[in-house]
Amino acid sequence: MTGTATASGSATGKTPAPTWQSSGSGLSFPRLLRSEWLKLRTLRSTWITLVAAMVVLVLAAGLIANHLHGNLVDPGRFGGDRGDRDVLTTPLRGFGLTQLVVGVLGVLAVSGEYATGMISATFMLVPKRLPVLWAKLLVFAALAFTAMLVASLAAFFLAQAVLGSYGVGLGAHHAVRVVFGLAGYLALVGLLGLGLGFIVRSTAGAIAALVGLLLVAPGILAALGTSWATTISHYLPLNAGQAMFSNTPATGGDLTPGGGTLTMLLWVAAGVAGSVFVLQSRDA
Amino acid sequence: MIQANGLTKRYGEKLAVDDVSFTVRPGIVTGFLGPNGAGKSTTMRLIVGLDRQTSGSVTVNGKDYRQSPAPLREVGALLEAKAVHSSRSAYNHLRVLAATHGISSQRVMTVLDLVGLADVGRKRAGAFSLGMGQRLGIASALLGDPGVLILDEPINGLDPEGIRWVRELLTSLAAEGRTVFVSSHLMSEMALTADHVIVVGRGRVIADVPMQQLIAGASSGVVRVQTPGAAQLAKALARDGVTVSQDGSEVLDVTGLSAGQIGQVALDERIVLHGLAAQEASLEEAFMEMTRDSLDFHAHLQDETPQETAV
Numbered sequence: 001m002t003g004t005a006t007a008s009g010s011a012t013g014k015t016p017a018p019t020w021q022s023s024g025s026g027l028s029f030p031r032l033l034r035s036e037w038l039k040l041r042t043l044r045s046t047w048i049t050l051v052a053a054m055v056v057l058v059l060a061a062g063l064i065a066n067h068l069h070g071n072l073v074d075p076g077r078f079g080g081d082r083g084d085r086d087v088l089t090t091p092l093r094g095f096g097l098t099q100l101v102v103g104v105l106g107v108l109a110v111s112g113e114y115a116t117g118m119i120s121a122t123f124m125l126v127p128k129r130l131p132v133l134w135a136k137l138l139v140f141a142a143l144a145f146t147a148m149l150v151a152s153l154a155a156f157f158l159a160q161a162v163l164g165s166y167g168v169g170l171g172a173h174h175a176v177r178v179v180f181g182l183a184g185y186l187a188l189v190g191l192l193g194l195g196l197g198f199i200v201r202s203t204a205g206a207i208a209a210l211v212g213l214l215l216v217a218p219g220i221l222a223a224l225g226t227s228w229a230t231t232i233s234h235y236l237p238l239n240a241g242q243a244m245f246s247n248t249p250a251t252g253g254d255l256t257p258g259g260g261t262l263t264m265l266l267w268v269a270a271g272v273a274g275s276v277f278v279l280q281s282r283d284a
Numbered sequence: 285m286i287q288a289n290g291l292t293k294r295y296g297e298k299l300a301v302d303d304v305s306f307t308v309r310p311g312i313v314t315g316f317l318g319p320n321g322a323g324k325s326t327t328m329r330l331i332v333g334l335d336r337q338t339s340g341s342v343t344v345n346g347k348d349y350r351q352s353p354a355p356l357r358e359v360g361a362l363l364e365a366k367a368v369h370s371s372r373s374a375y376n377h378l379r380v381l382a383a384t385h386g387i388s389s390q391r392v393m394t395v396l397d398l399v400g401l402a403d404v405g406r407k408r409a410g411a412f413s414l415g416m417g418q419r420l421g422i423a424s425a426l427l428g429d430p431g432v433l434i435l436d437e438p439i440n441g442l443d444p445e446g447i448r449w450v451r452e453l454l455t456s457l458a459a460e461g462r463t464v465f466v467s468s469h470l471m472s473e474m475a476l477t478a479d480h481v482i483v484v485g486r487g488r489v490i491a492d493v494p495m496q497q498l499i500a501g502a503s504s505g506v507v508r509v510q511t512p513g514a515a516q517l518a519k520a521l522a523r524d525g526v527t528v529s530q531d532g533s534e535v536l537d538v539t540g541l542s543a544g545q546i547g548q549v550a551l552d553e554r555i556v557l558h559g560l561a562a563q564e565a566s567l568e569e570a571f572m573e574m575t576r577d578s579l580d581f582h583a584h585l586q587d588e589t590p591q592e593t594a595v
Contacts, residue, residue: 019431020462024354025354026353026385027354027355027384028386035383042379116369116410117367120364120367121367124334124363124367125356127333127350
């Protein structure tokens with residue numbers, strides 16, 4: 001063997017070498033952040049997923065805006081169907097698919113480690129475990145919010161360009177809040193996926209839970225139609241999120257943008273609390 | 285130095301590790317031997333805090349591993365062959381681990397080179413063979429240049445050249461004053477590598493002895509004789525302190541006499557011998573004997589049949 005640190009020179013002698021003293025730099029939170037960033041960065045799937053999420057949002061904005069433009073030019077074209085003609089938010093409807101893609105990326109950031117066994121290497125290096133959760137949340141939030149902000153700005157500008165004379169600028173009333181609210185909501189869905197990844201551990205299970213919460217639960221509550229079901233449904237992630245980037249005043253129990261943001265943060269906090277619990281109680 | 289004291293891990297009804305106490309000292313290679321399912325891997329996971337013990341305690345260098353300010357420099361461990369994200373390259377995998385402790389990319393290249401993976405460092409770890417995966421695991425264990433190494437079945441999947449490499453690596457690491465704790469279910473492999481051995485079965489420590497002592501204890505003292513005059517020779521050998529058992533019509537197993545003494549008796553009696561050999565102490569048999577009672581199911585013996593390991 002060649003080249004490990006110090007040669008004690010007594011390998012063949014009778015006297016045992018003095019006990020090895022390990023030295024060098026230790027674990028720190030900034031270093032952990034760097035490691036988690038490397039983890040995300042060095043997986044091709046991160047970039048494929050992220051770009052897919054962005055492309056969906058921007059492409060959908062262009063297509064919807066084109067359709068909306070036709071509608072506005074010739075209101076009689078669709079037999080009097082007024083549809084949603086809000087030029088600010090209607091083109092951003094592609095978020096329905098984008099939220100799933102970002103949520104899955106959040107799930108994979110954790111479940112990918114459990115599926116491959118990487119998680120035991122991670123927790124061996126960080127035996128207190130919780131710093132891993134904090135580092136993942138921070139790094140993922142920064143990456144997802146940045147990407148989603150770029151995507152929602154691009155979607156906004158593309159849609160307004162397609163809308164031509166019907167389009168508005170970023171200076172329009174609510175425009176900045178809608179763009180930032182959408183990016184914030186999408187990033188928070190990613191963080192929700194991340195928490196579900198820690199709680200459920202399996203990719204399929206966590207994605208099922210995410211889809212159930214985002215898409216199935218609102219449908220079930222709507223089908224029930226009772227007043228309490230309607231009340232609860234306002235607080236589901238999908239409706240809370242839509243409140244974050246809504247351009248119309250909150251009516252009939254709808255959450256305000258601030259209320260929607262707070263509700264989404266509480267959903268993410270619940271996922272984080274669940275993650276803290278399983279990380280402290282379960283074996284890796 | 286690793287010290288376990290009354291270490292116990294229970295999974296539901298099953299006691300995976302049952303009141304285990306031992307000390308693994310620096311400067312030597314300590315083997316951790318036992319059949320599959322004896323609790324070796326669980327014990328190793330308990331040492332590095334991946335699983336939490338039901339009771340008892342275990343320390344690394346006198347402290348709880350979880351409290352270490354630099355875990356990667358304290359303990360280097362190979363626990364599962366592929367504790368690696370399969371989509372990441374070997375180089376990036378090690379960089380991810382190194383980053384947590386501010387270890388340079390230079391050191392990553394050094395350990396990749398050391399384990400012989402420098403040429404495939406950019407390949408996806410998922411495409412690695414079992415042996416390459418083991419080498420990558422050993423690279424990650426060496427990354428922090430730690431004083432304690434814990435390796436779970438490191439030779440699994442390695443070719444003969446790789447096995448010899450691991451053996452020499454372990455010996456040299458121990459010679460540098462490090463604590464080297466290595467598990468195996470192959471007694472013959474341990475006999476070549478370990479200075480001290482801790483044998484476990486069914487979650488309990490069965491033996492905790494220097495390797496030399498275990499080998500000495502394993503000597504069977506049986507001499508096997510092959511002769512057409514088996515019955516006649518058996519009669520001639522019969523005396524106090526000598527046991528003769530007939531194994532097949534022409535084979536005798538004799539204890540209490542040396543091969544030389546038996547040959548002399550045969551010559552005196554003018555009995556033709558076709559074979560006369562002292563039975564080599566079979567470490568595998570000694571090990572099987574030692575752990576037989578502790579096996580969960582006898583069927584396990586099938587899995588434990590020693591594979592020939594080339595030397």
